[in-house]
Amino acid sequence: MGGSLALVRSETLRRVEFVTAITLSILAVALLIVRATHAAGLWRDECDTVATATLPFPELLRYFQFDALPLSVLIGL
Numbered sequence: 001m002g003g004s005l006a007l008v009r010s011e012t013l014r015r016v017e018f019v020t021a022i023t024l025s026i027l028a029v030a031l032l033i034v035r036a037t038h039a040a041g042l043w044r045d046e047c048d049t050v051a052t053a054t055l056p057f058p059e060l061l062r063y064f065q066f067d068a069l070p071l072s073v074l075i076g077l
Contacts, residue, residue, distance in 0.1 A: 042050065048067075052074055055063060064071055 060074055
């Protein structure tokens with residue numbers, strides 16, 4: 001009889017863990033959707049990074065002396 005009680009508790013615990021995992025996953029996805037739909041515009045440094053990332057490589061090398069980011073980051077963009 002003690003074995004069946006342990007089995008019932010184990011199954012109950014498994015269900016509680018499953019429901020908790022699903023609930024937290026749905027909550028995380030919902031929060032990500034809210035954040036994505038209410039995101040603000042780009043900041044000035046982000047706009048500069050986007051503009052720099054679109055430069056051809058020779059222009060990037062000329063522009064590098066005026067940028068605060070390391071060259072390895074700019075090349076990686």
